[in-house]
Amino acid sequence: MSDTPYVVGLTGGIGSGKSAAADRFAELGIAIVDTDVIAHQLTAVGGKAIPAIREAFGDAVITPEGALDRKAMRDRAFADPNERRRLEAILHPAIGAESLRQVSAARTPYVMLVVPLLVESGKYRERCHSLCVVDCPVDVQIARVMTRSKLPEDQVRAIMATQASREQRLAAADDVIDNSGDLAALIAQVDRLHEKYLAAARAIA
Numbered sequence: 001m002s003d004t005p006y007v008v009g010l011t012g013g014i015g016s017g018k019s020a021a022a023d024r025f026a027e028l029g030i031a032i033v034d035t036d037v038i039a040h041q042l043t044a045v046g047g048k049a050i051p052a053i054r055e056a057f058g059d060a061v062i063t064p065e066g067a068l069d070r071k072a073m074r075d076r077a078f079a080d081p082n083e084r085r086r087l088e089a090i091l092h093p094a095i096g097a098e099s100l101r102q103v104s105a106a107r108t109p110y111v112m113l114v115v116p117l118l119v120e121s122g123k124y125r126e127r128c129h130s131l132c133v134v135d136c137p138v139d140v141q142i143a144r145v146m147t148r149s150k151l152p153e154d155q156v157r158a159i160m161a162t163q164a165s166r167e168q169r170l171a172a173a174d175d176v177i178d179n180s181g182d183l184a185a186l187i188a189q190v191d192r193l194h195e196k197y198l199a200a201a202r203a204i205a
Helices: 016-028 036-044 050-057 072-078 082-104 138-149 151-161 165-174 183-204
Strands: 006-011 033-034 109-113 128-133 175-179
Touching: 006 016, 006 082, 006 183, 016 033, 016 072, 016 183, 033 082, 036 082, 036 109, 050 072, 050 082, 072 082, 072 151, 072 165, 082 109, 082 183, 109 183, 128 165, 138 151, 175 183
Parallel strands: 006 109, 006 128, 033 109, 128 175
Antiparallel strands: none
């Protein structure tokens, strides 16, 4: 058997429905390694990245409880690309190391590696045997994020501008989940892909 688990990279733009797709794969018994979850753990109270963030940016981006003040940091990062790069220089190596550890430790037939900027990051793409993109129209993305996060449209568009375009993601995809419909339609597509990935994982075992 191969010592390397079969890894499916799951990505999609903000508001595309990555989490809903990942939740369904988890219900089917597949290990989910989510870089957003890891980032939240690193920047929560007691998180391993907090000391370095405090040193780099000061107390203004740390809550009284000792976690990252996400709004304060987001405002600074989008106002100044250099600030965003400084934060990424702290977080990205730690996220990469922890995600690799979790993938290696997984004991399911294949592993789902959820990375919002997977297409933009050659490092994560190289780890994946297959790339699955959750897709929906841009106007649907914007509406979902505005409803979910209570952000104004211009801020949602600013976030999207830092990500690969819809066309770039689709061009990189091995598989596409169309999430322009309802949850039942998404689940049906995930279930079909699950069978495909099980077969692919068996082929390299």
